[in-house]
Amino acid sequence: MGAVPEEYDTVVIGAGIAGLAAGRMLSDAGQKVAILDARSRIGGRIFTERANVAGSGDVPIELGAEFIHGLPAGTWDLVREGNLGTYELQGSQLFFIHNRVQKSDASHDAASEVLHGLKCWAQEHPASDMAFADYLTLAGIGGAAAQAAAAYVEGFNAADQGVIGAAALAKQQRAEDEIQGDRLFRVQGGYDRIPRVLARSLERNGASILLNHSVRAVTWSEGAVSIHTTAPTGRTLTARRAVITLPLAVLQAGSVEFSPPPAALMAQARRMRMGEVVRMSLVFRSRFWCGDDLLLAPDEYEAVTRLRRGLSGLEAQQALELLLERTRQTSTNAEFLRQIQLAA
């Protein structure tokens, strides 16, 4: 006997953050919504495991997304809605290079400078595009600066510098600047609390989140979609429309069959590339590094302490003016701290 079709206004494929957010908007608008996911959990590439660490209880370990980059309104609305605790990362990034733990601040500053230059170049040449590696050559950037910028792009974007487009990177940089994307925040109890906020409100709206429902085929015409899932569920759901939030790699692999195929869309999807990344998280029995403040070098630490002391004695307006003035006058963090140290 065939499975009984189920009727919805919209079926969303994928219960990652994109699918949950789309489902929530539609169900808030009064639609009957189902969200399908092949996995036995929601969240997709947001995936928090918990490790029991002696003395600390359950510690969240992020296997997927870890940071809220800057102040994107949609994410922070969910943080507030779920009353979630967050904290901002301070101090320096440490790298283990040549058997020594080393800070990467100089390299980070050099990369930022190159990306700032790229943004200006893209504004002046709106019709130009090329691989980031070719842009470096064109702009005459070589040596340590090129190495730092390439390492940043390949590390942060998981993208081959010979493939990722300069125009897209410049666009991303502009978008990041608008939300202070260089600031990093973590969700205290684990990033997966954010998709859970959406799932809770979807449940309140009466939407269905159907896990272990792997979609194998989508047949559609204007205003009517049938979504066929694999065994053992083998269910077919019908809806007036579908929202597809499958990852690019799944679309490119063709593991979900679309009939008729959305040819123009698939042609664009084939032109895009996904970087590959392997993530390893290490859990240490005890903290071998000092408090966050001490991740700063001793001279920076002293400068920050002076900054705090100096500013605490000033009127709010006066302190703000000093900070703004020094921000405008300086181009690196180290220089900014030095200047504040002198003024305070």
Ligand SMILES: Cc1cc2nc3c(=O)[nH]c(=O)nc-3n(C[C@H](O)[C@H](O)[C@H](O)COP(=O)(O)OP(=O)(O)OC[C@H]3O[C@@H](n4cnc5c(N)ncnc54)[C@H](O)[C@@H]3O)c2cc1C
């Ligand atoms: C290691 C790593 C670290 C990251 N770090 C950050 C970070 O710090 N900050 C940040 O902002 N972003 C980060 N990202 C990126 C971020 O995780 C993703 O951009 C985001 O989670 C993607 O959400 P999505 O809903 O578009 O896709 P996904 O989360 O991939 O959701 C797609 C869903 O589709 C489902 N699916 C696939 N095939 C089928 C099928 N046939 N039938 C039904 N369902 C199917 C999948 O199970 C999945 O749940 C990181 C990503 C990774 C991998």
